[in-house]
Amino acid sequence: MPPRLRPVQGWRPVTVAGTTRETASARSIRFTAADWPGHVAGQHIDIRLTAEDGYQATRSYSLSSAPGEAPQITVEREDDGEVSPYLVDIATDGDALEVRGPVGGYFVWQPDDDAPLLLVAGGSGIAPMRAIWRAARAHGTPVRLVYSARTADRVIFGDELSSPDGPETTVHLTRERASGFEYGRVSADQLSALLGSGGVREPRLRAYVCGPTAFVEETARALIGAGLAADLLRTERFG
Ligand SMILES: Cc1cc2nc3c(=O)[nH]c(=O)nc-3n(C[C@H](O)[C@H](O)[C@H](O)COP(=O)(O)OP(=O)(O)OC[C@H]3O[C@@H](n4cnc5c(N)ncnc54)[C@H](O)[C@@H]3O)c2cc1C
Structure with missing residues (x-):
């Protein structure tokens, strides 16, 4: 039975399981959660942390595991941030957190969609893309991924991306040159070329773009400018 979108429930306790x-x-x-309802690829959760003095901080994190897999998030540290340093460096097995969700019915991929996919991710925007490519490839949907990271040592899921089970991938590095990677930002011309398949424009292709706001807006503008219909584009801004 394919996962379905459900109304968002309230906060639920979860335990860090790995x-x-x-x-x-x-x-x-x-995470493990006694009553996890299942999620759809592309959805996120809200995480609420409560300090001993009662101060609370809430942030959103995309689910990077495919539907049917245990809920998983993938977080990149903001050195001076409130929540991400705890999740990246401190949280440990058995810790109790509160989460709300899964949330979101727009930036999602469901198995009733057979269109080939173009995924464009910047930085930690790769997190929901992993959920989407794992679900889509299990369904037999062709997936092309363009991923932009600052440096080679900041490429997340590198092993999975280079395995035969990963999507067809191009990784761009914006801050260094390294063999096996494209150098520089993803250009409008490169995105335009990717909209075609073997030189023939694929009218049913769907594009998902996720990452920092400026990256998402520039990429979305380029894809629309290259002729992608707006209703075939889904975007998620991490702020
Ligand atoms: C739908 C969604 C999904 C997301 N998914 C992911 C994901 O999968 N992985 C991921 O890593 N991130 C994701 N994010 C981003 C995530 O929610 C957080 O924004 C991120 O982790 C930073 O949180 P933080 O608490 O560490 O930093 P914050 O404390 O929020 O700070 C962020 C930045 O703002 C600056 N700042 C904070 N307050 C001020 C202020 N008053 N004045 C000036 N500057 C200030 C900080 O110095 C820091 O540089 C997602 C966001 C959204 C909206």
Whole structure:
């Protein structure tokens, strides 16, 4: 039975059930929740942390695991941030957190959609893309990923991306040159070329763009400018 969108419930307690160091500044965290309702690829959760003095901080994190897998988020540290340093460096197995969700019915991919996918991610925007490519490829949907990271050592999910099970991927590095990577920002011309498949424009292709706001807006403008219909584009801004 494919996962379905459900109304968002209130806060629920979850327990950290495992962590994976992805890069020096990013970590994946898996949770167990007694009543986890299941999620759709692309959805996020809200996490609420409460300090001993009662101060609370809430942030959103995309689910990076595919539907049917244990809920997992993948967080990149903002060195001077409130919540991400705790999640990347401190949270440990058995810690109790509160989450709300899964949330979101727009930036989602469901198996009733057969269109080929173009995923464009900047930085930690790769998190929901992993959920989407794992779900879509299990369904037999072709997936092309363009991923922009600052440096090679900040590429998240590198092993999975280079495995035969990963999507067809191009990784751009914006701050250094390294073999096996494109150098520089993802250009409008490159995105325009990707809208075509083997030189023939694919009218059913859907595009998902996720990352920092400026990255998402520039990429979305380029895709629309290259002829992608707005209703075939989904965007998620991490702020
Ligand atoms: C739908 C959604 C999904 C997301 N998914 C992910 C994800 O999968 N992975 C991920 O890593 N992130 C994700 N994010 C981003 C995440 O929610 C947080 O914004 C991020 O982790 C930073 O939170 P923080 O508490 O560490 O930093 P914050 O404390 O929020 O600070 C962020 C930045 O703002 C600056 N700042 C804070 N307050 C002020 C102030 N008063 N004046 C000036 N500057 C200030 C800080 O110095 C810091 O540089 C997502 C966001 C959204 C909206």
